[in-house]
Amino acid sequence: xxxxVTGGSGSGKSAYAEMRMSECRSLRKLYIATMYPYxxxxxxxxxxxxxxxxGRGFETVEKYTDIGSLVIPPSSSALLECMSNLxxxxxxMEGGAGDETVECISKGILKLRNQLENLVVxxxxxFSESGKYLGDTRKYQKYLGEINTFxxxxxxxxxxxxxxxxxxxxxxxx
Amino acid sequence: xxxxxxxxxxxxxxxxxxxYPGLVWVYAKDASWEEICSSGGxxxxxxxxxxxxxxERDTSSLAADLIRENPDIILVSDEVxxxxxxxxxxxxxxxxxxxxxxxxLASYSTRVTRVVCGIGNTIKG
Numbered sequence: 001x002x003x004x005v006t007g008g009s010g011s012g013k014s015a016y017a018e019m020r021m022s023e024c025r026s027l028r029k030l031y032i033a034t035m036y037p038y039x040x041x042x043x044x045x046x047x048x049x050x051x052x053x054x055g056r057g058f059e060t061v062e063k064y065t066d067i068g069s070l071v072i073p074p075s076s077s078a079l080l081e082c083m084s085n086l087x088x089x090x091x092x093m094e095g096g097a098g099d100e101t102v103e104c105i106s107k108g109i110l111k112l113r114n115q116l117e118n119l120v121v122x123x124x125x126x127f128s129e130s131g132k133y134l135g136d137t138r139k140y141q142k143y144l145g146e147i148n149t150f151x152x153x154x155x156x157x158x159x160x161x162x163x164x165x166x167x168x169x170x171x172x173x174x
Numbered sequence: 175x176x177x178x179x180x181x182x183x184x185x186x187x188x189x190x191x192x193x194y195p196g197l198v199w200v201y202a203k204d205a206s207w208e209e210i211c212s213s214g215g216x217x218x219x220x221x222x223x224x225x226x227x228x229x230e231r232d233t234s235s236l237a238a239d240l241i242r243e244n245p246d247i248i249l250v251s252d253e254v255x256x257x258x259x260x261x262x263x264x265x266x267x268x269x270x271x272x273x274x275x276x277x278x279l280a281s282y283s284t285r286v287t288r289v290v291c292g293i294g295n296t297i298k299g
Binding site for chain 1: 177179181253254255256257258259266269270271272273274277280281286288297298
């Protein structure tokens with residue numbers, strides 16, 4: 001089972017994703033953290049998420065690029081957070097996938113999904129605003145948009161979390 | 175408490191006035207805290223958060239304060255979290271604050287209506 005959780009910033013996506021993970025009965029629960037701590041704000045964000053997760057039985061795995069290379073132990077479920085960071089890492093970090101970002105992440109997600117009992121992916125809506133972006137930022141929006149579309153297609157369920165309220169976008173056909 | 179949310183210029187105020195005829199509204203861009211606490215509804219609630227952030231005031235207790243002081247208020251507020259991370263620090267703090275405060279208020283609210291193109295959809299309640 002794969003669930004995609006999207007939404008705006010500060011909308012409660014993580015809390016919802018963690019709640020869904022708590023329903024999983026897997027032996028091991030992995031938290032695949034993709035945010036690279038590059039400044040005080042990202043350190044603070046990571047700290048806040050660690051506190052939120054504490055006591056919920058997650059094993060944290062930090063992976064900033066090439067998620068497809070992760071070897072997953074048997075009987076595991078995983079929460080991957082967040083696709084917007086992973087995409088930026090692949091595009092801009094040294095050793096990242098660069099122009100092959102969309103393909104690399106898409107393949108990587110399928111590899112992970114095939115090894116996991118459940119996969120919950122948190123991504124981000126960064127596509128509705130008045131600012132006009134050019135160059136790398138525009139490309140980043142394009143890549144993440146393409147990745148989100150791929151993820152939603154691969155997922156059994158898709159939710160947009162709006163101020164903590166999960167709005168179903170796609171549900172598994174019963 | 176009830177909330178009407180959505181992007182800018184989506185007809186939230188018009189819908190709110192139609193949904194709650196006769197309610198006493200204030201505009202958050204220039205209303206005082208006391209006026210907000212004694213009003214029936216507030217339009218542009220995000221503007222109040224913006225004011226606090228620009229004055230470098232803490233917003234972490236805002237939701238709890240409002241629930242305590244005016245638990246029946248109708249809040250009309252923009253959603254501002256659907257873009258690329260802003261370059262200015264104040265803009266980032268503001269965007270995050272609107273998300274956190276409105277998530278707490280939505281959790282308390284009995285109904286949340288989301289407006290797109292003037293059309294309201296009940297996403298809670």
